[in-house]
Amino acid sequence: MHPHISFDRHTMVLHLLDQRKLPLIEADFCCKTVADVQFAIKNMIVRGAPAIGVTAAFGCVLALHELAPLPKPALDTALHTVLYNLETSRPTAINLHWAIEHMRSIYYSLAHAPVEDILAAFLDAAYNIQAEDIRICETLGQIGASLIPQGATIMTHCNAGALATAGYGTALGVIRAAYAKDPTIKVIANETRPFLQGSRLTCYELMQDGLPVTLACDNACAFLMSKGLVQCCVVGADRIAANGDTANKIGTLGVALLAHHFHIPFYVAAPLSTIDTQVTTGANIPIEERDPNEVKMLGNTPISPLDVPAYNFAFDVTPNEYITGIITEVGVLTAPYDASIAKACLG
Numbered sequence: 001m002h003p004h005i006s007f008d009r010h011t012m013v014l015h016l017l018d019q020r021k022l023p024l025i026e027a028d029f030c031c032k033t034v035a036d037v038q039f040a041i042k043n044m045i046v047r048g049a050p051a052i053g054v055t056a057a058f059g060c061v062l063a064l065h066e067l068a069p070l071p072k073p074a075l076d077t078a079l080h081t082v083l084y085n086l087e088t089s090r091p092t093a094i095n096l097h098w099a100i101e102h103m104r105s106i107y108y109s110l111a112h113a114p115v116e117d118i119l120a121a122f123l124d125a126a127y128n129i130q131a132e133d134i135r136i137c138e139t140l141g142q143i144g145a146s147l148i149p150q151g152a153t154i155m156t157h158c159n160a161g162a163l164a165t166a167g168y169g170t171a172l173g174v175i176r177a178a179y180a181k182d183p184t185i186k187v188i189a190n191e192t193r194p195f196l197q198g199s200r201l202t203c204y205e206l207m208q209d210g211l212p213v214t215l216a217c218d219n220a221c222a223f224l225m226s227k228g229l230v231q232c233c234v235v236g237a238d239r240i241a242a243n244g245d246t247a248n249k250i251g252t253l254g255v256a257l258l259a260h261h262f263h264i265p266f267y268v269a270a271p272l273s274t275i276d277t278q279v280t281t282g283a284n285i286p287i288e289e290r291d292p293n294e295v296k297m298l299g300n301t302p303i304s305p306l307d308v309p310a311y312n313f314a315f316d317v318t319p320n321e322y323i324t325g326i327i328t329e330v331g332v333l334t335a336p337y338d339a340s341i342a343k344a345c346l347g
């Protein structure tokens with residue numbers, strides 16, 4: 001896949017592949033201001049925890065570029081407000097907070113430097129976050145590939161692929177690396193209502209790269225597993241608590257519970273930057289609630305009575321006991337997760 005996030009340092013424009021329009025239309029969404037970046041994250045033009053983090057880092061570059069003419073104390077205040085707004089555009093994915101916090105620390109460490117120097121440091125940092133994310137995905141992909149049984153059919157939920165990261169993907173990174181070693185593996189992509197990340201995005205990117213993928217309705221999961229059609233599950237994560245409880249796209253919990261029932265291994269693939277050691281259990285992870293119209297409409301077509309209330313929780317939390325292992329760039333973390341996570345993250 002071509003890079004879907006690219007920053008042009010000459011024009012100071014961030015180009016995003018508009019994920020709302022895939023798979024039918026490949027359209028470029030141009031962000032010239034930090035407000036454009038905030039709009040893109042909120043409206044899921046770009047989505048997926050690591051991809052949001054990378055995008056936000058370039059958003060910080062645009063913010064500083066816009067505010068640079070302000071004198072120093074006013075610049076500090078204005079930047080603080082703008083970065084806070086950017087950070088709160090989606091609450092669940094910790095990578096968004098992580099990337100902005102990283103940029104903030106650069107800003108404060110260069111407090112007395114000329115603004116042009118801080119801008120140059122921001123740009124370097126954003127490019128580094130982007131390049132590092134691809135490297136991490138490739139590493140965890142290789143590590144995870146060794147867990148995939150020969151000839152397995154792997155179920156995945158949502159899109160944790162190149163489109164959800166800077167490139168290569170976390171869950172789909174594991175699948176890509178496994179496929180390179182064993183071309184007999186197959187993938188089942190759950191459609192992932194209501195935004196359809198599975199049917200629109202996972203199927204699009206796996207088919208582009210020639211990997212064998214079959215689409216399934218979310219509610220087919222139990223039946224497919226009961227028929228012995230799934231040997232392994234691999235999903236991504238938006239935030240992992242210190243005890244291993246994992247927030248990921250709504251529906252992941254159902255897949256994990258079914259995998260447990262049918263004795264199918266269930267893996268989470270995520271970079272260490274997705275682990276939030278400040279949050280002790282999944283109960284403390286904020287869960288985004290989105291516009292009910294995303295559930296009630298398909299594009300511009302209503303698919304339910306217009307006035308019916310609808311739940312639209314964007315994520316759920318899988319308790320750690322249903323997770324066989326968390327695949328990271330430093331190895332596969334296993335239970336007891338408090339200990340394995342503390343060792344991996346805090347040394």
Ligand code: MRU
Pocket residue numbers: 047048049050093157158159160161164165169170171197235236237238248249250314
């Ligand atoms: O609402 P989304 O599409 O941003 O949700 C994305 C997911 O839940 C992904 O599985 C997760 O961010 C991991 S992406 C590598």
